[in-house]
Amino acid sequence: MSRGKAWALRLAGIAVFVLGWEIAGRIFGDALFAPFSAVIAGFPATVRDYHLFAELAGSLRQLLLGYLLGCIVGIVLGIMMGRSALLDGLLQPWVSMMFVTSIASLVPLFIITFGFGLMFRVTIVFMAAVWYVLLVTYHGARSVSPDLLQTARAFESSRLQTFFKVMLPALYPYILVGMRIGLAHAIRAMVIAEMYVIVGFGGVVYNAGVEISTVSLLGALLTIMLVGVALNEALKWFAHRTAPWYSERQQLSN
Amino acid sequence: MRISLTRPLVLYPVSIVLGLGVWEALAQVMPRALFAPPSAVLGRLAAMTGDGSLPTALLGSVQHMLVGYLLAALLAIPVGIIVGRSTAIATAVEPILNAVYAIPPVALVPFFMIWFGLYFEGRVALVFAMCFFEILINVLQGVRNIDRGLLDAARSLDLTGLALYRKVVIPAASPFIFTGLRVGIGRAVNAMITAELFFSAVYLGQMLKTSSNAFDIASTFAVIFVVSLFGLACQEAMRLAERVVIPWHHESTA
């Protein structure tokens, strides 16, 4: 299929979606499912009344700390576990257990332990993101081609040189994928945490949900939808630019 | 025959014992209100199972999980197959699918509350929403990636219509379908708890809230542990089901 045709189809799909939204909205009314036109028309008011973008920016900034910590720990541990069978065996049961723990179930506990503030949000986001970053980095570290490592050795590369000149570049695309998946989970965790304590962007969604009209609520949802897609695409683009040799086809799904 | 010390079979139990030991030791140092030793957690676990409160809660929670999950699977699989077979429709649907998938499901809670209320139906709706897209995306991917060679071979044998689906499309896509079902049930278990924390608190979610509010960390850990274990068990059950239904499929990656 040509690129032009693909884009035309995608646009058509979006158009059908918007049209469907509009029609359904007209049928169900503002209280249940405000039509697309109403949501757009009411959007400036939504932004103003709820400080939508300010809250969103604030939430993302708060998320950043937990997320970056998660990335650093995930990358370091992932590499260490990937290259050391001993560490792998030692940590694997605990990592696997953490991996299947639902973030929502941790929320009541973390509130009691850390309160409602920054510490709470940082920890929740950290716990959501770190395991995914770790997992992908781990797989990358395990699958660094032994041929390439041997090639480096043939050129008299020292262990340190091999680590920086071969291992890290080979890991780079995996790290990017892990960070992208980790970000999606970090955002999810942030919204869960914020909706529970009614602060930040999550709080906006909660409060908008209490309103009689769904205009603001749908406006908020539309915003998070677009932001999520934009961030994901931005990271994908960044990965493609800085690691053009890597094709994601064989890797984990979104 | 030397058994390497780094064999998982040896290391995993060692790791678990070591970890529990460290945890127990740490818990002696840190205040009970903030940190519970594994001995206390196990104690509470035994007590809650013994008096029936935990099994009852789990049974209650499982209800909306199963209903939501089954509805999602029953809808997502056929939709995924039909949409996936048409490259045009799949391309058109792609941007919308990615966008809706980017919405953190918990953000839909206010919306579902308006539509389905605070109780059972609302919880089912959330579980449905969290699983549906996960399963759909996997099924779509599976159907879209069916080896062209298989389809050509089938058509050269004059296989069309329903028979083509039954004999070629569905079998070929089934590994992806099962992956979707497996990841989906993991999400369903997460959704199960999220629903109980954000709609009106019942069953396990209620237990989490009550024990955290009472600073009973040991009980909270116990519930979290049970939920994680349950999620793991469900996913393993799916893996088993896959091995039974499609024994010919070999998983090449973890």
Next chain:
Amino acid sequence: MASIEAHNVCKTYPSRDGDVVALDNVSLKVTDSEFVSILGPSGCGKSTLLRILDGLTKADSGTLLMDGRPIERPTQERGFVFQSFNLFPWRTVRGNIEFGMEIKGVPKSERHSVAQRLVELVGLTGFERKYPHELSGGMQQRVGIARALAIDPAVLLMDEPFGALDAQTREDMQDELLRVWAAARKTVLFVTHSIEEAIYLSDRVLIMTPRPGRILADIHVPFTRPRSESHRTLPEFSALRHDIHSRLKAVR
């Protein structure tokens, strides 16, 4: 230009069905600017021998010398070209070629000029900034050869370098290699399973047989240089090929 030699090298691999003797008292000597092929069927230990000579693998017993000095580990005195290219996918053509020099801390400007010279030598001018995934198999192997030459090794070890290429590209690359070798005049030890390739390229052909790996014969190739397509059609070429072929067959 240097000499490389092996004396009574043995290597055994343990396996489920008992030990496999990959190399059984193998000896050879290659001297200044010789082009020597090691020819044999798959699994006869020729790649193992090459890796041992480079220092990538350790022999169980025997002596390995380069210019009379023992070979203990891989050094940049020997260059290695791999069958599967093994180019670093995140480095451009130029980046790959410069790799060895970077390891040794060669200053940037010198690296660039050496790399540029080699890019021209192997016929890849204009492709300096391309990534391996953008190149064909033949082009990738040219990069592999350039990368090995960039460290100015005394000896070049090549492990079935054209094995992954199609027949046409293979013949082109053989001519390319001879042209590059004529310009660089290294001592070359070339592993292959193709009789034609061995005869076409080399001064001498060492025939190896498998299980246990042994050198069956050391055959001198009587043709003049430079070699060309016309050599392939000489009756002597055919005769030599036939001779080697029957020797190999007799051992099966």
